[in-house]
Amino acid sequence: AQKITQTQPGMFVQEKEAVTLDCTYDTSDPSYGLFWYKQPSSGEMIFLIYQGSYDQQNATEGRYSLNFQKARKSANLVISASQLGDSAMYFCAMREGLWDFGNEKLTFGTGTRLTIIP
């Protein structure tokens, strides 16, 4: 079974609208972390936001927020007021286990290509 599933290969969104990128995950480990990265055409992976499995509140970072629904095992990224510069590939990733114990490996989803339309 896929550990990270991103079901939207591509999305087109009008500028200034909000957009939700879907991510579901599969793990039996009670301790895990969920990440979202942005990859522009240059190729660099840019960290956007993080959610720990024990975090009580949904993570927010500026225009980015993570809609964490633990029971449903989903961690959707919400981008508010989209901008042209948001056009990129977006990857959801998971780290299983507690970081303290050297669990640093990330498993990535297949990504969603977001295109913002002027």
Added chain:
Amino acid sequence: GAVVSQHPSRVICKSGTSVKIECRSLDFQATTMFWYRQFPKKSLMLMATSNEGSKATYEQGVEKDKFLINHASLTLSTLTVTSAHPEDSSFYICSARVVAGTDNEQFFGPGTRLTVL
């Protein structure tokens, strides 16, 4: 934030030659670095975990003798693609973990695009 560099950013080589890619942490020490491979329009796949002063840990299916990893210092890890073939053409990205940093980030390099003719 922490900065990770990769060199070269692009390399084109002939089949059969070896190519070395460097990953450096510029403003922090990294005991652990990771090497990923990304095929066109595909996700990142972890190839190996590089530990300073010890042997790398390879993921299942990754040829150790093909992809040599050396983590000689706390700021440098190298990936050498030996006897490269066209199927090795890919985008290789490294990442690094801060030694005493937060628990929620790996810092990624800008990637190296390898084309084997």
